[in-house]
Amino acid sequence: MSVTYLEAIRAAQARALAEDPRVFIYGQDVGAFGGAFKATKNLIAEFPGRVLDAPISEDAMMGLAVGAAIEGLRPIIEMQFADFSTAGFNQIVNQAATLFWRTQVPCPIVIRLPGGGTSGSGPFHSQNMEAVYAHYPGLVVLTPATVEDAYSLLLAAVALEDPVIFCEHKLLYYHLKAEALPNEALPLGKARLAREGRDLTIVTYSAMVHEALAVAQELCLEGWEIEVVDLRSVKPLDTDTVMASVARTGRLLCVGESWPWGGVTAEVIARVVSEGFDLLDAPPQRLNAKDTPVPFHPNLWAAHRPTARSIAAAARTLLRS
């Protein structure tokens, strides 16, 4: 029996609801309909009164979550698409993210953001929001790339006392499968070596991990050994694991599906350059989406985001430099 990334997210929520009476889910169409992507399918039947349809009010959804968290509940907020979280942005960054610092009252909320590009989704159903939220103090930002991580990190997120931005990748929802769900909990804030190598480090996260692994496989046939670091969590960022990898390989390529200005790839490179300049044998490189809104048409979409092809090309150039 295999489990998809989406099923893992549903299973993690079911387990959280079953194990912790403080947990509830609030979001548009999450009730009887089971959510736009069916991440909450049948949960309302299993947990009546704890899976609630919200009006199309991202601001008020987040405000309600903060109030409930103050009262000791543990809300899971489903944004129908990551893109719409901008309509609740104020409550996330100014209310949820500042509460603990201002008052010492923790704010345990999980905000699930189905994000990332899928062909045909266009500018408003494709965005990656991790860098925007990671910019704000007071938030933890997780970006699972695997079925196992989607499950474990979501459970860890619900257990955390702080607000978590949980970035799910829609492209992985149905295609990515695992044999079984993990049992042991995963420590937060630790990156994962997705593949070992000694010639070049690719640091990435979320769906781009799979593109990077495909590149590593391809370049392996050319005799290169590529190491792939899956960040798992972009905030906090596991600088130690990145630095240790760069120490082994001397070459760094950062790949992110979101826009190039600022962001996770810029942050990783800034840290490696300032804290580990001597480890580098070549200038570190990064690859992001183009600096335009995400296009609708598959031809444009596929050229907008990094792909195994463009990553392989960047890797080859860096390996030869």
Add this chain to the structure above:
Amino acid sequence: MLLARVAEEKIASLYRAGKIHGGVFLGRGQEALSVAAGLALRKSDVFAPLIRDGAGRLAFGEPLIDAVRTYLGSRLGPMRGRDGNVHRGYPREGYLPMISHLGAMISVVNGVLFARRMKGIPDVVGLASVGDGATSTGSFHEGLNQAAVERLPLVLLIANNQYAYSTPNHRQFACRDLADKAAGYGVTCHTIDGTDFMECLRVLPAVVARAREGGGPQMVVARLLRLCGHGEHDDAGYIAPEFKTSALGRDCLHVAEEQMMQEQAVNAAELEAWRTETMEKVERVIARVQREPAPDPFQEDWRAIQTAHLVEVSASANPVDSRAPGAPQP
């Protein structure tokens, strides 16, 4: 009311003397409404006051010293210098510390009420206070609609003091009366004269009781005038003179004093004694807080999340500068 008025006047004079960091926002003209709101609530209720609710905060049970400590930035205050002036509270006790963004507290009150209902805690009311300007925000709309959909015991108190900073009502909304908005949400609205202390004292407990009895969200629109600048930096030269001389421009504190004298609840001499006593009390508290320690950047943990091991220690973060204002001098 008197305590709020006297304390705020004193804080305003400290501001003019340059002894306060940041702004000072007074509730002058709004004390009757605010105090009636605070008194209508029980300690176990939920209160999200706004900038002009100094009186309501005291009535809800906030010790005067909390206000003074937050204004003066004492390390012993509820916000310990991390936030200031009107941004203070104890969220776990149902006393919510406002963020600046107008309208944003309404849905947070909803969340507390929602959680209490889920936890099976009965008989709770939550009161959120906003101004006429805040009614134009998306958060106001979303919050009130959400309360109505969830049928939460929310009282949404709108102090229509005719201006939002310098913006008059006619540039803020185009409906005939703010009260008309309630119908659009399926919410009952009550309109009151916010300068009339006795009316406020009569209506607000009744409205709170309706919410408590399961009547769903209640909206209250109170007419009044802001008898001060938006903040103490503002001379409010834009306020139309007609307003000042109209019934809206009555000082609710004087109205209250007259009402109480008419009822023979108090006489002029007693009022004078109250005032003197109150001044002394305020001065004592201020003198005490002025001797309290300021926050120390070296002792600050600079930690924005509860989970200590997830705090990022970035090499590029600004180190604590010993020359920063408030830091102990070498």
